[in-house]
Amino acid sequence: MGSSFSLCYPSDKTFTINGVKYTVNRILGEGGFSFVYLVKENTGSKKYALKVMICQTQESINTAKREINAFQTFNHANIMKLIDHSVSNHSQDTKEYKLLLPYYKDGTLQDLIDNQRTIHGKDTKKPLFKEKTCLEFFSKVCEAIQVFHNHSPPLAHRDIKPGNIALHNLRRLSNNDNNNNIVGNDNDSDIEAIPILMDFGSVREARIKVENRKEALSLQDEVEQNTTPFYRAPELFDIPSDCQIDERIDVWALGCLLYTMAYNNSPFEVCDNEPNGSVALKVLSGLPKPFPPPQSNYSNQFNQLIIDMVNLNKDERLHLNQVIERINQIIQS
Numbered sequence: 001m002g003s004s005f006s007l008c009y010p011s012d013k014t015f016t017i018n019g020v021k022y023t024v025n026r027i028l029g030e031g032g033f034s035f036v037y038l039v040k041e042n043t044g045s046k047k048y049a050l051k052v053m054i055c056q057t058q059e060s061i062n063t064a065k066r067e068i069n070a071f072q073t074f075n076h077a078n079i080m081k082l083i084d085h086s087v088s089n090h091s092q093d094t095k096e097y098k099l100l101l102p103y104y105k106d107g108t109l110q111d112l113i114d115n116q117r118t119i120h121g122k123d124t125k126k127p128l129f130k131e132k133t134c135l136e137f138f139s140k141v142c143e144a145i146q147v148f149h150n151h152s153p154p155l156a157h158r159d160i161k162p163g164n165i166a167l168h169n170l171r172r173l174s175n176n177d178n179n180n181n182i183v184g185n186d187n188d189s190d191i192e193a194i195p196i197l198m199d200f201g202s203v204r205e206a207r208i209k210v211e212n213r214k215e216a217l218s219l220q221d222e223v224e225q226n227t228t229p230f231y232r233a234p235e236l237f238d239i240p241s242d243c244q245i246d247e248r249i250d251v252w253a254l255g256c257l258l259y260t261m262a263y264n265n266s267p268f269e270v271c272d273n274e275p276n277g278s279v280a281l282k283v284l285s286g287l288p289k290p291f292p293p294p295q296s297n298y299s300n301q302f303n304q305l306i307i308d309m310v311n312l313n314k315d316e317r318l319h320l321n322q323v324i325e326r327i328n329q330i331i332q333s
């Protein structure tokens with residue numbers, strides 16, 4: 001990270017967007033060609049997240065443009081808002097896109113899951129959420145994605161994962177104590193938060209017809225750069241020369257997300273000591289057996305919903321409106 005870090009971290013620790021100066025406090029996260037900083041407006045005390053994308057290729061410029069375009073197209077309570085943005089020529093061949101975003105101090109769903117997985121230094125399967133709060137949170141994520149699917153033409157997010165869901169108003173609910181610690185550490189713990197979907201560089205038209213080898217290879221290249229293997233639908237691992245994909249790649253990822261929220265890891269996670277390529281093998285074998293895992297804390301209907309979303313056959317996989325209906329039925333039952 002050394003060289004790219006110095007490339008996008010100014011020596012005076014300030015960034016200017018449309019004439020307004022912001023000072024960097026610390027790094028919040030980083031991606032392939034971007035850094036996200038916690039910044040403070042120089043003339044005020046308000047904190048923001050600033051995503052700086054250093055684009056050295058046409059593909060990365062297109063990704064930045066797509067991200068800005070998605071921010072500007074949608075306005076929804078569970079979709080992150082863009083406060084301001086600017087683009088400048090960083091050097092002869094490099095453009096710098098700066099996106100000023102609201103700062104979510106509670107981090108992402110991934111941070112919460114990572115904390116829950118290791119309580120007191122021990123690996124744990126203790127659930128983070130009770131079923132009802134889990135489904136209420138998840139249904140808001142689905143509603144945010146539905147806004148993309150209902151667009152004309154339908155769009156797919158393509159990179160749904162816990163690291164792309166920020167948390168707003170996080171509260172720990174517990175029968176045993178009333179504090180607001182982030183980490184749940186007993187079986188009675190429960191979490192309440194408003195999910196905020198973010199990271200729109202991967203957003204594309206959802207319905208794609210592949211008609212030859214060249215198109216298949218180009219789509220393969222694109223999904224490998226823009227999607228996360230643990231949440232990637234099986235039809236995107238070895239794309240044939242004659243096929244159609246649609247918005248149900250997001251439903252697969254959402255099914256994996258619901259599994260992760262319930263069981264603290266993605267169904268297709270591989271350990272560091274497992275060989276390369278084993279994610280694809282795992283995905284193509286479907287949900288890990290036995291499913292549901294022994295001593296699941298969740299109802300049969302909840303687990304059946306995961307099965308019907310993480311369906312290897314994309315033509316039998318649920319559509320998002322069916323998912324939302326099923327969630328409402330389970331919550332009301």
Ligand SMILES: Nc1ncnc2c1ncn2[C@@H]1O[C@H](COP(=O)(O)OP(=O)(O)OP(=O)(O)O)[C@@H](O)[C@H]1O
Nearest residue numbers: 028029030031032034036049101102103104163199
């Ligand atoms: N508004 C925000 N408030 C707080 N933290 C944020 C915010 N935006 C981003 N982050 C942090 O920065 C990380 C990277 O952000 P983002 O996913 O937008 O970048 P990215 O470069 O597209 O990353 P990736 O490609 O790995 O998903 C997030 O996982 C989160 O930890």
